[in-house]
Amino acid sequence: MLSPARHNGAELHADHPCAGCAVRDRAVCAVLDCDGLATFRRLGRTSKLGQGQTLFHEGDPATRVFTVTRGTLKLYTLLPDGRRQITGFMFPGDFLGISLDEEHAVSAEALDEVQLCSFPRSRFGAFVEEHPAMERQLYCLAANELSAARQQMVLLGRKTALERLASFFLQLLDRADRISEGGTSSFDLPMSRTDIADYLGLTKETVSRVLGQLRDLRLVRLIARDRIKLLDRAGLGLVAEGLG
Amino acid sequence: MLSPARHNGAELHADHPCAGCAVRDRAVCAVLDCDGLATFRRLGRTSKLGQGQTLFHEGDPATRVFTVTRGTLKLYTLLPDGRRQITGFMFPGDFLGISLDEEHAVSAEALDEVQLCSFPRSRFGAFVEEHPAMERQLYCLAANELSAARQQMVLLGRKTALERLASFFLQLLDRADRISEGGTSSFDLPMSRTDIADYLGLTKETVSRVLGQLRDLRLVRLIARDRIKLLDRAGLGLVAEGLG
DNA sequence: CGTTCGATTGAGCTTTCTCAAGCACAGTGG
């Protein structure tokens, strides 16, 4: 149907360098980069955030569109009594603030040193018009996010704590794989246990215990508090789907 | 930013009749209807499904794009051991199968008598090209669904059973409101208790018990097994946000 | 070397699940 890789009739090389950004999806980046992202970067304002700093809060007027160029952010929603659900993590290459609402639906906070490139929302519409492939690309990004959101609904609605953490690790590994092409088997955890818990619908204590189980099952090794090595990807895959 | 209501320079009347379809979002429908949906309907193939019939299964090749014209469907994913998560219900006006994957990521099953209008996926790309506003519109639809999916993640990850059911009823009421303009206070439950449970990440027993609690709290009345009357919308809103 | 903060571990508790029985209502056949 809507082909994500077609733009101005030319196909890109699969090994397109992607202008040095570590991207979620190479095909997506390639198009964005060629048709608009480079311009976006050139015209956009660069900004930095330190760990723990907030980019915007839920309810803030959404005045700018951001793209992450370095670091990681968490997106979250709070219930009135303080319960928190992290709806996603944003990595280099991801876009923030491209919703249709005038207000941000979530808060965004830096997990480490974050570098962003931003653009006034008011000019983003015109920008998209000038780069027609962007429109399709935005749709592709939204569709991908939607598909990820649906998977997360399955995780939150129906998986056990062990399955949730296993699924999460596989998500992170897939990401690490996509960045460094070769089949990596270890990856960073830039987020705290509490963040993982708030992403997986658990408590930090349960995350800790279940991480211990995965370790005891010889599926992962804790290289450091914030670095995991996968020992048995297939096994972890089985656990993630409830077959472990 | 991307204005959902602009197309070919002309603004639509807010009370545009929407060609008789009961739509999720009037603005969305208006544009779709004018720029493409009427054509979609004229060129598309009409089909019907009886209650319990499956439109497609997870993993089936996605050969057609559908729009619901009557009735309700459920979308769901299964885990290998049979656990089920319903990721959404589709009502008249909604689109199915407009993903980027070649295979359906979810299964779709009719909850009642369903009427659909469909289009070969292969021709949908061209169709979108001929109706440029469609592209933006598709993006808007995806963005809306994404926002709904995020809310559902909060529900599944952090809300209690009581809060989940209250939130669900408010979702359905909002929908009923949007269709019949006037502030309705009752709505149908075309889905079984098990379906509600699989949507809310609970069991049918818990749904039943919690429904009893909402009744005892005088927040709702069960007019019939499949019809609810809201007695205290504000109260239900408080419960849904954990303030009850 | 002490302090701090996040992570881990433990014990008891709560919510929700599981399994099982009973109920209500619609459809069927006598």
Add this chain to the structure above:
DNA sequence: CCACTGTGCTTGAGAAAGCTCAATCGAACG
């Protein structure tokens, strides 16, 4: 017209997964 039956819903009792609260650990930092 009424018993029969099937299906989905409700209710109950016990079990379990995960939560809460509290104590301990351990690495990072002054």
